[in-house]
Amino acid sequence: MTTLAVWKFASCDGCQLSLLDCEDELLAVADRVRIAHFPEATRATEPGPYDISLVEGSITTPGDARRIHEIRAMSRILITIGACATAGGVQALRNSADVAEYASVVYARPEYLDTLATSTPIAAHVDVDYELHGCPIDRGQLLETIGALLVGRKPDLPEHSVCFECKRRNNVCVVVAYGEPCLGPVTRAGCGAICPAFRRGCFGCFGPAERPNDEAEAALLESTGMSGPDIERMRRLFDPGTEPVGGTS
Amino acid sequence: MRTGDTAQLIDMTGLEALFGALHERDYTIVGPTVRDGTVTMAELETAAELPWGWAADTGPGHYRLRRRDDDAGFAHCAGPQSVKTFLHPPRARLWSADRTPDGVTTTGPEPPTKRYALVGVHPCDVAALAVLDRVLAHGEHPDPVYTARRDGTLVVTAECTEPGETCFCASMGTGPAATGGYDLALTELLDGGHRFLVRAGSPAGADLLERLPARPASPVDVAAADTAVQQAAATMPRRMPDGPLPELIAANRESPHWADVASRCLTCGNCTMVCPTCFCVSTTDVTDLTGEHAERWRQWDSCFSVDFSYVHGGPVRASGASRYRQWISHKLGTWHEQFGMSGCVGCGRCIAWCPAGIDITREAAALAGEPS
Numbered sequence: 001m002t003t004l005a006v007w008k009f010a011s012c013d014g015c016q017l018s019l020l021d022c023e024d025e026l027l028a029v030a031d032r033v034r035i036a037h038f039p040e041a042t043r044a045t046e047p048g049p050y051d052i053s054l055v056e057g058s059i060t061t062p063g064d065a066r067r068i069h070e071i072r073a074m075s076r077i078l079i080t081i082g083a084c085a086t087a088g089g090v091q092a093l094r095n096s097a098d099v100a101e102y103a104s105v106v107y108a109r110p111e112y113l114d115t116l117a118t119s120t121p122i123a124a125h126v127d128v129d130y131e132l133h134g135c136p137i138d139r140g141q142l143l144e145t146i147g148a149l150l151v152g153r154k155p156d157l158p159e160h161s162v163c164f165e166c167k168r169r170n171n172v173c174v175v176v177a178y179g180e181p182c183l184g185p186v187t188r189a190g191c192g193a194i195c196p197a198f199r200r201g202c203f204g205c206f207g208p209a210e211r212p213n214d215e216a217e218a219a220l221l222e223s224t225g226m227s228g229p230d231i232e233r234m235r236r237l238f239d240p241g242t243e244p245v246g247g248t249s
Numbered sequence: 250m251r252t253g254d255t256a257q258l259i260d261m262t263g264l265e266a267l268f269g270a271l272h273e274r275d276y277t278i279v280g281p282t283v284r285d286g287t288v289t290m291a292e293l294e295t296a297a298e299l300p301w302g303w304a305a306d307t308g309p310g311h312y313r314l315r316r317r318d319d320d321a322g323f324a325h326c327a328g329p330q331s332v333k334t335f336l337h338p339p340r341a342r343l344w345s346a347d348r349t350p351d352g353v354t355t356t357g358p359e360p361p362t363k364r365y366a367l368v369g370v371h372p373c374d375v376a377a378l379a380v381l382d383r384v385l386a387h388g389e390h391p392d393p394v395y396t397a398r399r400d401g402t403l404v405v406t407a408e409c410t411e412p413g414e415t416c417f418c419a420s421m422g423t424g425p426a427a428t429g430g431y432d433l434a435l436t437e438l439l440d441g442g443h444r445f446l447v448r449a450g451s452p453a454g455a456d457l458l459e460r461l462p463a464r465p466a467s468p469v470d471v472a473a474a475d476t477a478v479q480q481a482a483a484t485m486p487r488r489m490p491d492g493p494l495p496e497l498i499a500a501n502r503e504s505p506h507w508a509d510v511a512s513r514c515l516t517c518g519n520c521t522m523v524c525p526t527c528f529c530v531s532t533t534d535v536t537d538l539t540g541e542h543a544e545r546w547r548q549w550d551s552c553f554s555v556d557f558s559y560v561h562g563g564p565v566r567a568s569g570a571s572r573y574r575q576w577i578s579h580k581l582g583t584w585h586e587q588f589g590m591s592g593c594v595g596c597g598r599c600i601a602w603c604p605a606g607i608d609i610t611r612e613a614a615a616l617a618g619e620p621s
Contacts (some may be wrong), residue, residue, distance in 0.1 A: 012344065028537070028538040029538055031538075031539070032538050032539070032540075041468075053367070079604060082596065130366065143538065144535065144590065146538065147535075147536050147537060147538045147540075148536070150538065150540060151536050151540045153534065153536065155468065156533045157558070158554075158556075159552040159555065159556060160551070160553075160555070161515070161517040161518060162517070163517040163518050163604075164517075164518050164522065164549070164550075164551065164554070165517050167330075167339070167518075167520075167522035167523065167549065168339035168340060168549055169546055170329075170330060170334065170337070170339070172285040172286065172289070172329050173312075173329065173519065173602055173604065174288050175310070175604045176312050176331070176601065176602050176604060177285070177286050177312045177313070178286060178312060181606070182296070184333055184517070185515035185517035185519075185604055185605075186517075194386070199285075210554075210555045211516070211555060211567075211569070212513075212515075213512075213514065213516060213569060216512070216513050216514065216515045216605050217515060218603070219513070220310075220515070220604050220605055221376060223310070223606075235269050248265055
């Protein structure tokens with residue numbers, strides 16, 4: 001039977017919980033894969049190698065940087081799950097700041113910390129076979145990917161904008177009809193356009209869509225009344241690698 | 250067209266009676282109503298749900314509901330979706346397959362459970378239905394999902410008497426007057442009492458009209474309806490450039506203007522999704538976790554997606570400029586060659602619902618060298 005391992009790095013565990021949240025499908029999953037390593041769910045652990053590894057979290061310590069190579073070596077297919085693992089996560093905001101200064105402000109004894117200056121995605125360290133984006137990931141995409149791998153087909157993981165999903169589920173555009181700032185036009189689909197369905201602008205947790213036009217998006221956000229610095233903050237929250245957009249603020 | 254001897258007049262009671270007659274005939278009525286801060290097409294039970302007293306202010310990348318100072322029910326434009334949503338649904342299951350002891354059994358697509366009466370559709374959207382009919386029903390390979398929904402659909406159009414800021418149907422020859430493709434045509438009249446001129450455009454429409462509490466329209470009513478529609482055409486703020494658009498597009502294949510549009514274009518696909526004639530889809534196969542059940546779904550797709558033109562190792566249209574050019578070239582140009590008609594009906598949705606406010610009439614005018 002196909003073996004599945006679930007691993008955690010710097011993260012909140014929310015994406016692992018998405019797997020446990022598959023309540024209706026969990027028994028079907030358990031029928032088809034043997035969960036060999038999943039500390040969030042069970043202390044019982046089987047030694048590797050594993051057919052499929054789901055990796056949550058970003059690399060933030062020297063220990064992480066070593067451990068991810070061991071996991072890669074034990075895994076036939078490695079899938080990163082969530083914004084931390086695929087993009088560095090919210091904690092990658094440190095990448096453009098001084099970690100030592102942060103640590104001195106937050107911790108009484110910062111010298112006890114052994115941390116890297118950056119929070120980086122898994123793919124910056126090892127080869128990754130599939131990436132599931134989002135904060136948290138979409139349950140449907142997780143099941144789609146596991147189901148696809150079990151029968152040997154390519155998982156359906158679109159790279160186009162969230163706008164496609166908004167229109168397909170008959171959401172009204174929050175930018176056009178309500179003047180709400182929204183990152184949907186430059187954000188990768190996959191969530192099912194949840195936030196706009198509740199009249200909230202997309203905040204980009206799935207990361208950039210294929211070939212986003214950042215200049216045009218900045219102009220759109222400005223038209224809703226956002227300032228240049230706010231636009232940069234909004235863009236960087238889940239896309240820490242984004243470069244400042246010039247000439248719009 | 251609007252001749253005195255065939256036009257009838259109904260009032261609000263007559264409109265309620267129309268809803269009643271449609272329900273009696275087991276139609277699911279789809280019409281405009283206020284929902285989520287827009288006037289949108291939705292399933293309706295009664296005429297009271299129509300957007301009485303509401304209008305929409307539209308502009309490039311802009312849509313806001315506005316209270317009117319009268320009770321008009323059909324004076325709105327460019328809603329967030331067209332009737333395409335009902336006849337060419339965003340997602341449809343084409344078939345499903347199950348592994349059985351004897352092999353594999355397949356079923357589908359499921360026949361629709363509803364027969365629609367589309368009420369209060371403006372002439373631009375009736376023209377869009379004719380485009381979808383040509384593309385999806387009258388080609389060599391009719392689309393079973395569309396034809397199953399379209400066959401037996403009844404159309405009650407409402408002539409446009411108040412075009413919006415983003416409308417340009419007059420220059421596309423698709424409105425504001427109803428000239429065909431409908432079973433019944435309404436023209437809303439407000440001065441001198443809220444009433445509707447009604448004309449039948451088919452035997453089914455004539456049969457319905459006979460059962461409504463109607464009286465023959467007077468020449469005054471007919472003239473008032475004529476004037477209202479003519480005024481709508483005369484005051485329409487936008488238009489496409491003069492001259493044949495296919496030639497204009499073909500002559501500008503290498504225009505630097507495509508790069509200019511691309512600098513503003515988000516390639517988000519909203520224009521194609523709200524377009525009442527954009528019909529492109531992609532198909533996806535899904536399997537469940539047991540591996541014993543598979544389904545093929547299709548969903549709206551868009552030429553603005555990079556994946557859409559992916560063939561053998563890469564996308565044919567990688568740049569935003571090439572994707573925008575593809576859309577407008579097909580819509581205004583090669584559609585004629587392919588289907589013998591324009592793909593654009595001038596409804597203005599792609600202008601209003603473009604988050605970046607890109608205006609197809611301005612881009613076409615720029616290609617034509619007209620001052621903007």
